[in-house]
Amino acid sequence: MMITAILIALSAVDEVTGVLIGTINRVQSKIKGLSNTRALSYSPWRTLLIPFITTMVIPTVWVAYSINGHKSEVVVLGSVSTIALLVLLYRNHLLSSDNAMLFTKALLDSLTGLNNHRYFQEALNKAILKADKTKKPFSLLALDIDNLSDINNQYGHFFGDKVLTTIGSAITSRVREADEACRLSGDEFGIILPRTSEDQSQNIARAIKKRIDKTLSDAFPGKAITITIGISTYPTLATNKNELLHTADGALYWGKLHGKNNVLTYDPQVVEA
Known part of the structure; x- marks a missing residue:
């Protein structure tokens, strides 16, 4: 039950993080303008660092849990959640990169390669x-x-x-x-x-x-x-x-x-x- 709860919590954090990244992208595009967003590319600090920091809230809870004498369960929880965390981070990074490429293509003329x-x-x-x-x-x-x-x-x-x-x-x-x-x-x-x-x-x-x-x-x-x-x-x-x-x-x-x-x-x- 605890592992299931941890995975549900990870999914919730992931969704909230996705909303945060999307909001940052929209605000940045309004501030900097389309002339900069046409070159929108990978943003590792945003697609990796932010999800990592927000998701680390859960491992912090495990550390506190292990200090109270439940070390054997922490190994299982840590292994499962580490795999889930890596998958979520990689997915966020790919999703953000794909969205950036799609957004750039939407602003280009397919025949000449110039802006549309x-x-x-x-x-x-x-x-x-x-x-x-x-x-x-x-x-x-x-x-x-x-x-x-x-x-x-x-x-x-x-x-x-x-x-x-x-x-x-x-x-x-x-x-x-x-x-x-x-x-x-x-x-x-x-x-x-x-x-x-x-x-x-x-x-x-x-x-x-x-x-x-x-x-x-x-x-x-x-x-x-x-x-x-x-x-x-x-x-x-x-x-x-x-x-x-x-x-x-x-x-x-x-x-x-x-x-x-x-x-x-x-x-x-x-x-x-």
């Missing part, structure tokens, strides 16, 4: 809050493949997917470590550039376009595949999230209407006209 639209929306909110706090501007690049539907019609959707993955790889190889590159829809990408002014964003956008152009030319020789990039900056060109998205898209589609294959920063006089 859900991640982009959250990251954009975080970027605005950070810009307001630090008083530093940040820029948004809206990137679109020119005539992707024509490419799909001419060469097939499998070829179109190869174009998307090639562009995704080129973007990944050129963005800075703090930048957030995302695939927003079929042929549109968004890149958040922290602490980046209008002038700086122009240089970065042209460098990214140059890398993409070179990568596409090498991967698909003889095929004219181009991109257009629109740029907007918060808070100098947009005062909120919706304005930032609209102005970046405005610059993008203004560029597509005037020759495509270019980089254009939002200008309220030009775009509104």
